[in-house]
Amino acid sequence: MKLQSLINQAAEDKNHTVAVAEAEDSEVIEAVTQAVAKNLANFMLFGDRDKILGLLEEKGTHFIHDERIQIFPTNSKLMAAEHAVNAVNLKKANVLMKGNIPTATLLKAVLNKEFGLRTGNVLSHVAAFEVPHYSRLILITDAAMNITPDLMQKAQIIHNSVEIARSIGINTPKVAPIAAIEEVNPTMQATLDAASLTLMNQRGQIQNCIVDGPLALDNAISKLAAKHKGIQSNVAGEADILLVPTLEVGNTLYKSLIYFAGAKVGAVIAGAKAPIVLTSRADTAESKLYSLALAICSA
Amino acid sequence: MKLQSLINQAAEDKNHTVAVAEAEDSEVIEAVTQAVAKNLANFMLFGDRDKILGLLEEKGTHFIHDERIQIFPTNSKLMAAEHAVNAVNLKKANVLMKGNIPTATLLKAVLNKEFGLRTGNVLSHVAAFEVPHYSRLILITDAAMNITPDLMQKAQIIHNSVEIARSIGINTPKVAPIAAIEEVNPTMQATLDAASLTLMNQRGQIQNCIVDGPLALDNAISKLAAKHKGIQSNVAGEADILLVPTLEVGNTLYKSLIYFAGAKVGAVIAGAKAPIVLTSRADTAESKLYSLALAICSA
Numbered sequence: 001m002k003l004q005s006l007i008n009q010a011a012e013d014k015n016h017t018v019a020v021a022e023a024e025d026s027e028v029i030e031a032v033t034q035a036v037a038k039n040l041a042n043f044m045l046f047g048d049r050d051k052i053l054g055l056l057e058e059k060g061t062h063f064i065h066d067e068r069i070q071i072f073p074t075n076s077k078l079m080a081a082e083h084a085v086n087a088v089n090l091k092k093a094n095v096l097m098k099g100n101i102p103t104a105t106l107l108k109a110v111l112n113k114e115f116g117l118r119t120g121n122v123l124s125h126v127a128a129f130e131v132p133h134y135s136r137l138i139l140i141t142d143a144a145m146n147i148t149p150d151l152m153q154k155a156q157i158i159h160n161s162v163e164i165a166r167s168i169g170i171n172t173p174k175v176a177p178i179a180a181i182e183e184v185n186p187t188m189q190a191t192l193d194a195a196s197l198t199l200m201n202q203r204g205q206i207q208n209c210i211v212d213g214p215l216a217l218d219n220a221i222s223k224l225a226a227k228h229k230g231i232q233s234n235v236a237g238e239a240d241i242l243l244v245p246t247l248e249v250g251n252t253l254y255k256s257l258i259y260f261a262g263a264k265v266g267a268v269i270a271g272a273k274a275p276i277v278l279t280s281r282a283d284t285a286e287s288k289l290y291s292l293a294l295a296i297c298s299a
Numbered sequence: 300m301k302l303q304s305l306i307n308q309a310a311e312d313k314n315h316t317v318a319v320a321e322a323e324d325s326e327v328i329e330a331v332t333q334a335v336a337k338n339l340a341n342f343m344l345f346g347d348r349d350k351i352l353g354l355l356e357e358k359g360t361h362f363i364h365d366e367r368i369q370i371f372p373t374n375s376k377l378m379a380a381e382h383a384v385n386a387v388n389l390k391k392a393n394v395l396m397k398g399n400i401p402t403a404t405l406l407k408a409v410l411n412k413e414f415g416l417r418t419g420n421v422l423s424h425v426a427a428f429e430v431p432h433y434s435r436l437i438l439i440t441d442a443a444m445n446i447t448p449d450l451m452q453k454a455q456i457i458h459n460s461v462e463i464a465r466s467i468g469i470n471t472p473k474v475a476p477i478a479a480i481e482e483v484n485p486t487m488q489a490t491l492d493a494a495s496l497t498l499m500n501q502r503g504q505i506q507n508c509i510v511d512g513p514l515a516l517d518n519a520i521s522k523l524a525a526k527h528k529g530i531q532s533n534v535a536g537e538a539d540i541l542l543v544p545t546l547e548v549g550n551t552l553y554k555s556l557i558y559f560a561g562a563k564v565g566a567v568i569a570g571a572k573a574p575i576v577l578t579s580r581a582d583t584a585e586s587k588l589y590s591l592a593l594a595i596c597s598a
Contacts, residue, residue: 180550
Protein backbone atom coordinates (compact mmCIF):
# COMPACT_ATOMS: atom_id res chain seq x y z
CA MET A 1 0.00 0.00 0.00
CA LYS A 2 1.23 3.46 -0.88
CA LEU A 3 0.39 6.88 0.50
CA GLN A 4 -1.28 7.72 -2.81
CA SER A 5 -3.97 5.19 -1.88
CA LEU A 6 -4.88 7.39 1.11
CA ILE A 7 -5.54 10.27 -1.27
CA ASN A 8 -7.70 8.00 -3.40
CA GLN A 9 -9.61 6.79 -0.35
CA ALA A 10 -10.09 10.33 0.99
CA ALA A 11 -11.45 11.42 -2.40
CA GLU A 12 -13.99 8.59 -2.30
CA ASP A 13 -15.24 9.41 1.19
CA LYS A 14 -17.60 12.36 0.73
CA ASN A 15 -18.83 15.04 3.14
CA HIS A 16 -15.62 15.60 5.08
CA THR A 17 -14.87 19.11 6.26
CA VAL A 18 -11.54 20.40 7.57
CA ALA A 19 -11.42 23.41 9.93
CA VAL A 20 -8.14 25.30 9.53
CA ALA A 21 -6.98 27.48 12.42
CA GLU A 22 -5.28 30.64 11.08
CA ALA A 23 -5.16 29.77 7.40
CA GLU A 24 -3.37 32.95 6.28
CA ASP A 25 -0.17 31.24 5.26
CA SER A 26 1.05 30.51 1.76
CA GLU A 27 2.04 26.90 2.49
CA VAL A 28 -1.21 26.13 4.28
CA ILE A 29 -3.25 27.57 1.42
CA GLU A 30 -1.12 25.55 -1.00
CA ALA A 31 -2.11 22.35 0.84
CA VAL A 32 -5.76 23.44 1.04
CA THR A 33 -6.04 24.24 -2.68
CA GLN A 34 -4.25 21.02 -3.63
CA ALA A 35 -6.68 19.05 -1.45
CA VAL A 36 -9.66 20.87 -2.98
CA ALA A 37 -8.33 20.25 -6.48
CA LYS A 38 -8.25 16.54 -5.64
CA ASN A 39 -11.72 16.82 -4.12
CA LEU A 40 -10.58 15.46 -0.75
CA ALA A 41 -12.76 17.64 1.49
CA ASN A 42 -14.49 20.94 2.14
CA PHE A 43 -12.55 23.56 4.09
CA MET A 44 -13.50 26.13 6.73
CA LEU A 45 -10.68 28.65 6.85
CA PHE A 46 -10.39 30.73 10.03
CA GLY A 47 -8.16 33.83 9.97
CA ASP A 48 -7.76 37.20 8.27
CA ARG A 49 -10.32 37.24 5.43
CA ASP A 50 -8.44 39.60 3.10
CA LYS A 51 -5.10 37.84 3.49
CA ILE A 52 -6.71 34.44 2.91
CA LEU A 53 -8.49 35.74 -0.21
CA GLY A 54 -5.20 37.17 -1.52
CA LEU A 55 -3.40 33.85 -1.00
CA LEU A 56 -6.25 31.89 -2.61
CA GLU A 57 -6.16 34.20 -5.63
CA GLU A 58 -2.44 33.48 -6.04
CA LYS A 59 -3.23 29.78 -6.39
CA GLY A 60 -5.99 30.45 -8.97
CA THR A 61 -8.91 32.91 -9.07
CA HIS A 62 -11.41 30.06 -9.27
CA PHE A 63 -10.55 29.06 -5.68
CA ILE A 64 -12.09 32.34 -4.45
CA HIS A 65 -15.45 31.29 -5.77
CA ASP A 66 -15.11 27.58 -4.97
CA GLU A 67 -18.00 26.67 -2.69
CA ARG A 68 -15.87 23.97 -1.07
CA ILE A 69 -13.84 26.74 0.59
CA GLN A 70 -15.49 28.97 3.19
CA ILE A 71 -13.75 31.80 5.04
CA PHE A 72 -14.56 32.72 8.65
CA PRO A 73 -12.91 35.99 9.72
CA THR A 74 -11.11 36.01 13.07
CA ASN A 75 -9.04 38.74 14.73
CA SER A 76 -6.27 36.81 16.48
CA LYS A 77 -4.45 33.50 16.43
CA LEU A 78 -6.16 32.50 19.68
CA MET A 79 -9.58 33.32 18.25
CA ALA A 80 -8.80 31.40 15.06
CA ALA A 81 -7.78 28.39 17.14
CA GLU A 82 -10.84 28.51 19.35
CA HIS A 83 -13.30 28.98 16.49
CA ALA A 84 -11.75 26.22 14.41
CA VAL A 85 -11.84 23.85 17.39
CA ASN A 86 -15.42 24.82 18.16
CA ALA A 87 -16.42 24.15 14.54
CA VAL A 88 -15.29 20.57 15.09
CA ASN A 89 -16.96 20.48 18.50
CA LEU A 90 -20.24 21.56 16.85
CA LYS A 91 -19.74 18.91 14.14
CA LYS A 92 -19.54 21.47 11.36
CA ALA A 93 -16.11 20.04 10.59
CA ASN A 94 -14.62 16.61 11.31
CA VAL A 95 -10.89 17.31 10.88
CA LEU A 96 -8.85 20.05 12.57
CA MET A 97 -5.79 21.52 10.86
CA LYS A 98 -3.15 23.82 12.30
CA GLY A 99 -2.40 26.89 10.21
CA ASN A 100 0.05 29.66 10.99
CA ILE A 101 -0.11 29.40 14.80
CA PRO A 102 2.07 27.76 17.42
CA THR A 103 1.18 24.15 18.16
CA ALA A 104 0.74 25.06 21.82
CA THR A 105 -1.96 27.64 20.97
CA LEU A 106 -3.94 25.09 18.99
CA LEU A 107 -3.56 22.34 21.60
CA LYS A 108 -4.69 24.71 24.35
CA ALA A 109 -7.94 25.23 22.45
CA VAL A 110 -8.19 21.48 21.75
CA LEU A 111 -7.92 20.80 25.50
CA ASN A 112 -10.45 23.51 26.45
CA LYS A 113 -12.97 21.97 28.82
CA GLU A 114 -15.94 23.87 27.43
CA PHE A 115 -15.69 23.47 23.67
CA GLY A 116 -12.50 21.43 23.25
CA LEU A 117 -12.04 18.00 21.74
CA ARG A 118 -10.92 15.89 24.70
CA THR A 119 -12.06 12.33 25.01
CA GLY A 120 -10.12 11.45 28.14
CA ASN A 121 -7.62 9.58 26.00
CA VAL A 122 -3.98 10.45 25.49
CA LEU A 123 -3.38 12.52 22.35
CA SER A 124 -0.69 10.87 20.27
CA HIS A 125 1.12 11.30 16.97
CA VAL A 126 0.72 8.64 14.30
CA ALA A 127 2.88 8.81 11.18
CA ALA A 128 2.36 6.62 8.09
CA PHE A 129 5.56 6.02 6.14
CA GLU A 130 6.07 4.85 2.60
CA VAL A 131 9.65 3.59 2.47
CA PRO A 132 11.30 2.93 -0.91
CA HIS A 133 11.69 -0.79 -1.70
CA TYR A 134 9.37 -1.67 1.16
CA SER A 135 6.02 -3.11 0.17
CA ARG A 136 3.63 -1.80 2.79
CA LEU A 137 2.95 1.34 4.80
CA ILE A 138 4.51 1.42 8.26
CA LEU A 139 2.85 3.38 11.04
CA ILE A 140 5.13 4.80 13.71
CA THR A 141 3.88 6.12 17.02
CA ASP A 142 4.64 8.35 18.90
CA ALA A 143 7.34 10.47 17.32
CA ALA A 144 6.10 13.91 18.32
CA MET A 145 3.76 14.22 21.32
CA ASN A 146 4.56 11.99 24.29
CA ILE A 147 8.11 12.21 25.64
CA THR A 148 8.34 9.17 27.93
CA PRO A 149 4.92 7.52 28.00
CA ASP A 150 4.23 5.08 30.82
CA LEU A 151 2.60 1.68 30.33
CA MET A 152 -1.02 2.84 30.33
CA GLN A 153 -0.18 5.77 28.06
CA LYS A 154 1.53 3.34 25.69
CA ALA A 155 -1.62 1.19 25.70
CA GLN A 156 -3.65 4.26 24.68
CA ILE A 157 -1.07 5.24 22.08
CA ILE A 158 -1.43 1.76 20.57
CA HIS A 159 -5.23 2.10 20.68
CA ASN A 160 -5.07 5.43 18.86
CA SER A 161 -2.76 4.07 16.17
CA VAL A 162 -4.88 0.94 15.72
CA GLU A 163 -7.92 3.14 15.04
CA ILE A 164 -5.92 5.00 12.38
CA ALA A 165 -4.68 1.74 10.85
CA ARG A 166 -8.20 0.31 10.67
CA SER A 167 -9.47 3.49 9.02
CA ILE A 168 -7.06 2.93 6.13
CA GLY A 169 -7.91 -0.72 5.65
CA ILE A 170 -5.47 -2.50 7.97
CA ASN A 171 -8.20 -4.30 9.89
CA THR A 172 -6.13 -6.22 12.44
CA PRO A 173 -2.82 -4.40 12.52
CA LYS A 174 0.28 -6.12 13.89
CA VAL A 175 1.89 -3.95 16.54
CA ALA A 176 5.57 -4.21 17.54
CA PRO A 177 6.60 -2.48 20.77
CA ILE A 178 10.17 -1.58 19.87
CA ALA A 179 13.18 -1.99 22.16
CA ALA A 180 16.90 -2.50 21.64
CA ILE A 181 16.61 -6.25 22.26
CA GLU A 182 14.04 -9.02 21.96
CA GLU A 183 14.31 -10.31 25.50
CA VAL A 184 12.85 -8.95 28.70
CA ASN A 185 15.56 -7.15 30.64
CA PRO A 186 14.78 -5.45 33.96
CA THR A 187 17.29 -2.67 33.27
CA MET A 188 15.45 -1.68 30.09
CA GLN A 189 11.97 -0.30 30.80
CA ALA A 190 11.01 -0.56 27.11
CA THR A 191 11.29 -4.35 27.29
CA LEU A 192 9.17 -4.56 30.45
CA ASP A 193 6.47 -2.35 28.98
CA ALA A 194 6.57 -4.32 25.73
CA ALA A 195 6.01 -7.57 27.63
CA SER A 196 3.11 -6.06 29.57
CA LEU A 197 1.52 -4.62 26.41
CA THR A 198 1.78 -8.02 24.73
CA LEU A 199 0.03 -9.65 27.65
CA MET A 200 -2.59 -6.88 27.81
CA ASN A 201 -3.38 -7.65 24.19
CA GLN A 202 -3.67 -11.38 24.96
CA ARG A 203 -6.04 -10.59 27.86
CA GLY A 204 -8.23 -8.34 25.70
CA GLN A 205 -7.13 -5.08 27.33
CA ILE A 206 -5.82 -3.86 23.96
CA GLN A 207 -8.13 -4.87 21.12
CA ASN A 208 -8.46 -5.11 17.36
CA CYS A 209 -4.75 -5.78 16.84
CA ILE A 210 -1.98 -8.28 17.52
CA VAL A 211 0.72 -6.96 19.84
CA ASP A 212 4.03 -8.78 20.25
CA GLY A 213 7.20 -7.37 21.73
CA PRO A 214 9.82 -6.48 22.69
CA LEU A 215 11.23 -6.53 19.18
CA ALA A 216 14.23 -4.63 17.90
CA LEU A 217 13.53 -2.73 14.69
CA ASP A 218 15.17 -5.29 12.39
CA ASN A 219 13.10 -8.16 13.75
CA ALA A 220 9.90 -6.12 13.60
CA ILE A 221 10.23 -5.34 9.89
CA SER A 222 12.40 -8.10 8.41
CA LYS A 223 11.26 -11.73 8.37
CA LEU A 224 14.79 -12.75 7.45
CA ALA A 225 16.29 -10.97 10.45
CA ALA A 226 13.69 -12.53 12.75
CA LYS A 227 14.30 -15.98 11.29
CA HIS A 228 18.07 -15.47 11.64
CA LYS A 229 17.56 -14.83 15.35
CA GLY A 230 15.09 -17.69 15.76
CA ILE A 231 12.30 -15.39 16.97
CA GLN A 232 8.83 -16.96 17.10
CA SER A 233 6.28 -14.19 16.80
CA ASN A 234 3.11 -13.39 14.87
CA VAL A 235 4.31 -9.83 14.47
CA ALA A 236 8.02 -10.23 13.69
CA GLY A 237 8.86 -9.30 10.13
CA GLU A 238 5.41 -7.98 9.35
CA ALA A 239 4.66 -5.22 11.83
CA ASP A 240 2.18 -2.62 10.63
CA ILE A 241 2.64 -0.38 13.66
CA LEU A 242 5.92 0.34 15.44
CA LEU A 243 5.38 1.59 18.99
CA VAL A 244 8.59 3.40 19.90
CA PRO A 245 9.55 3.46 23.59
CA THR A 246 10.33 7.18 23.77
CA LEU A 247 9.89 10.35 21.75
CA GLU A 248 13.64 10.44 21.12
CA VAL A 249 13.56 7.03 19.48
CA GLY A 250 10.55 8.04 17.41
CA ASN A 251 11.91 11.41 16.38
CA THR A 252 15.26 9.97 15.36
CA LEU A 253 13.67 7.07 13.46
CA TYR A 254 11.26 9.48 11.75
CA LYS A 255 14.08 11.71 10.55
CA SER A 256 16.27 8.80 9.58
CA LEU A 257 13.49 7.51 7.32
CA ILE A 258 12.99 10.93 5.71
CA TYR A 259 16.63 12.02 5.36
CA PHE A 260 18.49 8.74 4.91
CA ALA A 261 15.92 6.33 3.48
CA GLY A 262 14.06 8.81 1.24
CA ALA A 263 10.69 7.88 2.75
CA LYS A 264 7.45 9.82 2.34
CA VAL A 265 5.17 10.49 5.29
CA GLY A 266 1.74 11.66 6.32
CA ALA A 267 0.88 12.16 9.99
CA VAL A 268 -1.95 13.06 12.32
CA ILE A 269 -2.61 13.58 16.00
CA ALA A 270 -5.07 10.95 17.18
CA GLY A 271 -7.00 10.52 20.41
CA ALA A 272 -9.16 13.67 20.27
CA LYS A 273 -12.77 13.78 19.03
CA ALA A 274 -11.40 14.39 15.54
CA PRO A 275 -8.03 13.85 13.88
CA ILE A 276 -5.72 16.86 13.98
CA VAL A 277 -3.23 17.79 11.26
CA LEU A 278 -0.16 19.55 12.62
CA THR A 279 2.02 20.11 9.59
CA SER A 280 5.13 22.24 9.98
CA ARG A 281 6.99 24.50 7.58
CA ALA A 282 9.65 21.86 7.15
CA ASP A 283 7.10 19.45 5.65
CA THR A 284 6.87 19.25 1.88
CA ALA A 285 3.61 20.14 0.13
CA GLU A 286 3.31 16.43 -0.71
CA SER A 287 3.67 15.46 2.95
CA LYS A 288 1.01 18.00 3.99
CA LEU A 289 -1.38 16.51 1.45
CA TYR A 290 -0.69 12.98 2.74
CA SER A 291 -1.34 14.17 6.29
CA LEU A 292 -4.64 15.72 5.24
CA ALA A 293 -5.61 12.53 3.43
CA LEU A 294 -4.71 10.37 6.46
CA ALA A 295 -6.78 12.65 8.70
CA ILE A 296 -9.75 12.58 6.33
CA CYS A 297 -9.60 8.80 6.05
CA SER A 298 -9.61 8.47 9.83
CA ALA A 299 -12.25 11.15 10.51
CA MET B 300 34.79 9.11 2.42
CA LYS B 301 33.69 5.53 1.95
CA LEU B 302 34.22 2.40 4.05
CA GLN B 303 36.45 1.03 1.30
CA SER B 304 38.95 3.73 2.26
CA LEU B 305 39.27 2.11 5.69
CA ILE B 306 40.31 -1.13 4.02
CA ASN B 307 42.86 0.77 1.95
CA GLN B 308 44.19 2.53 5.04
CA ALA B 309 44.38 -0.70 7.05
CA ALA B 310 46.32 -2.35 4.22
CA GLU B 311 48.84 0.50 4.26
CA ASP B 312 49.44 0.34 8.01
CA LYS B 313 51.77 -2.60 8.53
CA ASN B 314 52.49 -4.78 11.55
CA HIS B 315 48.99 -5.04 12.94
CA THR B 316 47.96 -8.29 14.60
CA VAL B 317 44.46 -9.40 15.48
CA ALA B 318 43.87 -11.92 18.28
CA VAL B 319 40.70 -13.93 17.62
CA ALA B 320 39.02 -15.58 20.59
CA GLU B 321 37.54 -18.97 19.56
CA ALA B 322 38.13 -18.78 15.82
CA GLU B 323 36.54 -22.16 15.00
CA ASP B 324 33.59 -20.71 13.12
CA SER B 325 33.03 -20.63 9.40
CA GLU B 326 31.97 -17.00 9.27
CA VAL B 327 34.84 -15.84 11.46
CA ILE B 328 37.36 -17.72 9.32
CA GLU B 329 35.73 -16.21 6.23
CA ALA B 330 36.40 -12.71 7.60
CA VAL B 331 39.94 -13.67 8.66
CA THR B 332 40.88 -15.09 5.27
CA GLN B 333 39.34 -12.14 3.43
CA ALA B 334 41.36 -9.79 5.62
CA VAL B 335 44.54 -11.78 5.02
CA ALA B 336 43.88 -11.82 1.28
CA LYS B 337 43.69 -8.02 1.40
CA ASN B 338 46.82 -7.95 3.58
CA LEU B 339 45.11 -6.04 6.38
CA ALA B 340 46.79 -7.74 9.33
CA ASN B 341 48.35 -10.83 10.87
CA PHE B 342 46.06 -13.11 12.86
CA MET B 343 46.47 -15.13 16.04
CA LEU B 344 43.66 -17.66 16.10
CA PHE B 345 42.76 -19.14 19.49
CA GLY B 346 40.57 -22.25 19.56
CA ASP B 347 40.45 -25.88 18.48
CA ARG B 348 43.45 -26.37 16.21
CA ASP B 349 42.02 -29.14 14.04
CA LYS B 350 38.69 -27.42 13.50
CA ILE B 351 40.41 -24.15 12.62
CA LEU B 352 42.71 -25.93 10.16
CA GLY B 353 39.72 -27.63 8.58
CA LEU B 354 37.89 -24.34 8.14
CA LEU B 355 41.01 -22.63 6.76
CA GLU B 356 41.43 -25.42 4.23
CA GLU B 357 37.87 -24.88 3.02
CA LYS B 358 38.75 -21.29 2.15
CA GLY B 359 41.91 -22.35 0.30
CA THR B 360 44.77 -24.71 1.17
CA HIS B 361 47.32 -21.87 0.91
CA PHE B 362 45.82 -20.29 4.04
CA ILE B 363 47.06 -23.28 6.10
CA HIS B 364 50.62 -22.40 5.27
CA ASP B 365 50.18 -18.61 5.30
CA GLU B 366 52.61 -17.26 7.88
CA ARG B 367 50.25 -14.35 8.57
CA ILE B 368 47.92 -16.82 10.28
CA GLN B 369 49.02 -18.53 13.50
CA ILE B 370 46.95 -21.00 15.47
CA PHE B 371 47.08 -21.27 19.27
CA PRO B 372 45.23 -24.33 20.60
CA THR B 373 42.87 -23.79 23.51
CA ASN B 374 40.51 -26.21 25.24
CA SER B 375 37.48 -24.06 26.05
CA LYS B 376 35.73 -20.87 25.09
CA LEU B 377 36.82 -19.25 28.35
CA MET B 378 40.45 -20.24 27.76
CA ALA B 379 40.28 -18.94 24.19
CA ALA B 380 38.92 -15.63 25.47
CA GLU B 381 41.54 -15.30 28.20
CA HIS B 382 44.45 -16.22 25.96
CA ALA B 383 43.35 -13.88 23.18
CA VAL B 384 42.94 -11.04 25.66
CA ASN B 385 46.30 -11.78 27.22
CA ALA B 386 47.94 -11.74 23.79
CA VAL B 387 46.78 -8.14 23.47
CA ASN B 388 47.82 -7.42 27.05
CA LEU B 389 51.32 -8.71 26.25
CA LYS B 390 51.34 -6.58 23.07
CA LYS B 391 51.61 -9.62 20.81
CA ALA B 392 48.40 -8.40 19.17
CA ASN B 393 46.85 -4.95 18.99
CA VAL B 394 43.26 -5.78 18.01
CA LEU B 395 40.90 -8.22 19.76
CA MET B 396 38.19 -10.03 17.82
CA LYS B 397 35.31 -12.09 19.14
CA GLY B 398 34.91 -15.49 17.54
CA ASN B 399 32.34 -18.14 18.33
CA ILE B 400 31.80 -17.21 21.99
CA PRO B 401 29.20 -15.17 23.84
CA THR B 402 29.99 -11.46 24.06
CA ALA B 403 29.72 -11.69 27.85
CA THR B 404 32.50 -14.33 27.98
CA LEU B 405 34.84 -12.12 25.98
CA LEU B 406 34.03 -8.96 27.92
CA LYS B 407 34.60 -10.78 31.22
CA ALA B 408 38.13 -11.56 30.06
CA VAL B 409 38.57 -7.99 28.77
CA LEU B 410 37.62 -6.66 32.22
CA ASN B 411 39.89 -9.13 34.09
CA LYS B 412 41.95 -7.14 36.58
CA GLU B 413 45.11 -9.17 36.10
CA PHE B 414 45.56 -9.48 32.36
CA GLY B 415 42.52 -7.61 31.00
CA LEU B 416 42.39 -4.50 28.85
CA ARG B 417 40.78 -1.92 31.14
CA THR B 418 41.89 1.67 30.99
CA GLY B 419 39.42 3.02 33.52
CA ASN B 420 37.40 4.46 30.65
CA VAL B 421 33.91 3.43 29.65
CA LEU B 422 33.84 0.83 26.88
CA SER B 423 31.61 2.03 24.08
CA HIS B 424 30.42 0.99 20.65
CA VAL B 425 31.35 3.13 17.65
CA ALA B 426 29.79 2.37 14.26
CA ALA B 427 30.90 3.98 11.00
CA PHE B 428 28.12 4.16 8.41
CA GLU B 429 28.29 4.68 4.69
CA VAL B 430 24.81 5.84 3.68
CA PRO B 431 23.81 5.85 -0.02
CA HIS B 432 23.63 9.38 -1.49
CA TYR B 433 25.43 10.78 1.54
CA SER B 434 28.91 12.08 0.94
CA ARG B 435 30.76 11.29 4.15
CA LEU B 436 31.00 8.58 6.76
CA ILE B 437 28.83 9.09 9.83
CA LEU B 438 29.93 7.68 13.17
CA ILE B 439 27.17 6.72 15.57
CA THR B 440 27.77 6.02 19.24
CA ASP B 441 26.66 4.16 21.34
CA ALA B 442 24.26 1.74 19.68
CA ALA B 443 25.24 -1.44 21.50
CA MET B 444 27.01 -1.16 24.87
CA ASN B 445 25.70 1.55 27.20
CA ILE B 446 21.96 1.50 27.90
CA THR B 447 21.36 4.90 29.49
CA PRO B 448 24.73 6.60 29.93
CA ASP B 449 24.93 9.53 32.35
CA LEU B 450 26.68 12.81 31.57
CA MET B 451 30.21 11.74 32.43
CA GLN B 452 29.77 8.43 30.62
CA LYS B 453 28.56 10.36 27.57
CA ALA B 454 31.68 12.53 27.77
CA GLN B 455 33.82 9.38 27.69
CA ILE B 456 31.73 7.90 24.89
CA ILE B 457 32.42 11.06 22.89
CA HIS B 458 36.13 10.81 23.73
CA ASN B 459 36.25 7.20 22.54
CA SER B 460 34.51 8.04 19.26
CA VAL B 461 36.72 11.07 18.66
CA GLU B 462 39.79 8.83 18.95
CA ILE B 463 38.28 6.50 16.35
CA ALA B 464 37.39 9.42 14.05
CA ARG B 465 40.91 10.84 14.28
CA SER B 466 42.42 7.44 13.47
CA ILE B 467 40.58 7.44 10.15
CA GLY B 468 41.56 10.96 9.19
CA ILE B 469 38.75 13.09 10.67
CA ASN B 470 41.11 15.24 12.70
CA THR B 471 38.64 17.54 14.45
CA PRO B 472 35.35 15.71 14.24
CA LYS B 473 32.09 17.58 14.69
CA VAL B 474 29.99 15.90 17.35
CA ALA B 475 26.20 16.27 17.59
CA PRO B 476 24.57 15.11 20.83
CA ILE B 477 21.19 14.02 19.47
CA ALA B 478 17.84 14.78 21.07
CA ALA B 479 14.29 15.13 19.80
CA ILE B 480 14.52 18.93 19.77
CA GLU B 481 17.14 21.67 19.46
CA GLU B 482 16.24 23.56 22.61
CA VAL B 483 17.07 22.79 26.21
CA ASN B 484 14.03 21.33 27.92
CA PRO B 485 14.17 20.26 31.56
CA THR B 486 11.76 17.37 30.94
CA MET B 487 14.14 15.85 28.36
CA GLN B 488 17.40 14.67 29.92
CA ALA B 489 19.05 14.29 26.52
CA THR B 490 18.80 18.05 25.96
CA LEU B 491 20.30 18.86 29.35
CA ASP B 492 23.19 16.46 28.82
CA ALA B 493 23.72 17.83 25.31
CA ALA B 494 23.98 21.37 26.66
CA SER B 495 26.45 20.28 29.34
CA LEU B 496 28.56 18.32 26.83
CA THR B 497 28.67 21.37 24.54
CA LEU B 498 29.89 23.52 27.40
CA MET B 499 32.39 20.88 28.54
CA ASN B 500 33.83 21.01 25.04
CA GLN B 501 34.05 24.80 25.18
CA ARG B 502 35.84 24.59 28.54
CA GLY B 503 38.34 22.04 27.26
CA GLN B 504 36.90 19.10 29.21
CA ILE B 505 36.22 17.27 25.94
CA GLN B 506 39.01 17.81 23.45
CA ASN B 507 40.02 17.37 19.82
CA CYS B 508 36.50 17.89 18.53
CA ILE B 509 33.68 20.40 18.24
CA VAL B 510 30.57 19.46 20.21
CA ASP B 511 27.28 21.28 19.67
CA GLY B 512 23.88 20.12 20.76
CA PRO B 513 21.12 19.35 21.39
CA LEU B 514 20.37 18.75 17.73
CA ALA B 515 17.63 16.60 16.28
CA LEU B 516 18.87 14.17 13.63
CA ASP B 517 17.72 16.26 10.67
CA ASN B 518 19.56 19.36 11.85
CA ALA B 519 22.69 17.37 12.65
CA ILE B 520 23.03 15.95 9.15
CA SER B 521 21.20 18.35 6.82
CA LYS B 522 22.38 21.95 6.35
CA LEU B 523 19.11 22.72 4.64
CA ALA B 524 17.06 21.46 7.59
CA ALA B 525 19.21 23.47 10.02
CA LYS B 526 18.93 26.60 7.87
CA HIS B 527 15.17 26.09 7.60
CA LYS B 528 14.99 26.14 11.39
CA GLY B 529 17.39 29.06 11.74
CA ILE B 530 19.87 27.06 13.82
CA GLN B 531 23.28 28.68 14.29
CA SER B 532 25.81 25.95 14.96
CA ASN B 533 29.26 24.87 13.81
CA VAL B 534 28.09 21.27 13.86
CA ALA B 535 24.59 21.47 12.35
CA GLY B 536 24.38 19.91 8.92
CA GLU B 537 27.90 18.52 9.05
CA ALA B 538 28.14 16.26 12.07
CA ASP B 539 30.76 13.51 11.82
CA ILE B 540 29.72 11.84 15.07
CA LEU B 541 26.15 11.40 16.31
CA LEU B 542 26.02 10.81 20.07
CA VAL B 543 22.67 9.14 20.69
CA PRO B 544 21.05 9.73 24.09
CA THR B 545 20.20 6.09 24.79
CA LEU B 546 20.94 2.62 23.47
CA GLU B 547 17.36 2.37 22.22
CA VAL B 548 17.79 5.41 20.01
CA GLY B 549 21.12 4.10 18.75
CA ASN B 550 19.92 0.57 18.11
CA THR B 551 16.83 1.77 16.24
CA LEU B 552 18.80 4.31 14.19
CA TYR B 553 21.44 1.66 13.40
CA LYS B 554 18.86 -0.79 12.13
CA SER B 555 16.91 1.88 10.27
CA LEU B 556 20.09 2.77 8.36
CA ILE B 557 20.81 -0.87 7.51
CA TYR B 558 17.30 -2.07 6.70
CA PHE B 559 15.59 1.04 5.34
CA ALA B 560 18.41 3.20 3.99
CA GLY B 561 20.61 0.41 2.62
CA ALA B 562 23.65 1.65 4.53
CA LYS B 563 26.90 -0.27 5.08
CA VAL B 564 28.59 -0.38 8.45
CA GLY B 565 31.75 -1.28 10.29
CA ALA B 566 31.90 -1.10 14.08
CA VAL B 567 34.25 -1.51 17.02
CA ILE B 568 34.24 -1.37 20.79
CA ALA B 569 36.47 1.48 21.91
CA GLY B 570 37.80 2.51 25.31
CA ALA B 571 39.91 -0.56 26.12
CA LYS B 572 43.67 -0.82 25.59
CA ALA B 573 42.95 -2.08 22.08
CA PRO B 574 39.94 -1.91 19.78
CA ILE B 575 37.61 -4.88 19.98
CA VAL B 576 35.66 -6.34 17.06
CA LEU B 577 32.35 -7.87 18.13
CA THR B 578 30.74 -8.99 14.92
CA SER B 579 27.61 -11.07 15.09
CA ARG B 580 26.18 -13.77 12.85
CA ALA B 581 23.66 -11.30 11.47
CA ASP B 582 26.50 -9.16 10.04
CA THR B 583 27.39 -9.62 6.40
CA ALA B 584 30.91 -10.75 5.48
CA GLU B 585 31.44 -7.26 4.06
CA SER B 586 30.42 -5.67 7.35
CA LYS B 587 32.79 -7.93 9.30
CA LEU B 588 35.64 -6.84 7.02
CA TYR B 589 34.79 -3.17 7.51
CA SER B 590 34.75 -3.71 11.27
CA LEU B 591 38.16 -5.35 11.14
CA ALA B 592 39.49 -2.52 8.97
CA LEU B 593 38.09 0.13 11.36
CA ALA B 594 39.68 -1.67 14.32
CA ILE B 595 43.03 -1.98 12.57
CA CYS B 596 42.99 1.70 11.58
CA SER B 597 42.32 2.70 15.18
CA ALA B 598 44.74 0.23 16.79
